[in-house]
Amino acid sequence: MKDIWKEWEKSKEEEFFREQNKKALAKLKSKIEEPSESEPSNPKRRPHKNLWKKLLGAMGLRT
Incomplete structure (x- = not known):
């Protein structure tokens, strides 16, 4: 009888943890903004992309 209990x-604990995991996963998914498939991905400009070229050019060290 103790084994059954x-x-x-x-099983109740496993069910509880499954529900908690589902809630946590849903919360994380809601925080992550996924771009819609109909919307083309538009990468944002990075101002630091050519920073080293500009700095080296300003110092006259550009090759």
């Missing part, structure tokens, strides 16, 4: 408690 332990198994029942274990």
Whole structure:
């Protein structure tokens, strides 16, 4: 009888943790903004992209 009770408690715990994991996963997914498929991906400009070229050119060290 104790074994049955332990198994029942274990299944309840597993169910509880499954629900908690689902809630946590849903919360994380809501934080992540996924671009819609109909919207083309438009990468944002990075102002630091050519920074080294500009700095070296200003110092006269550009090759």
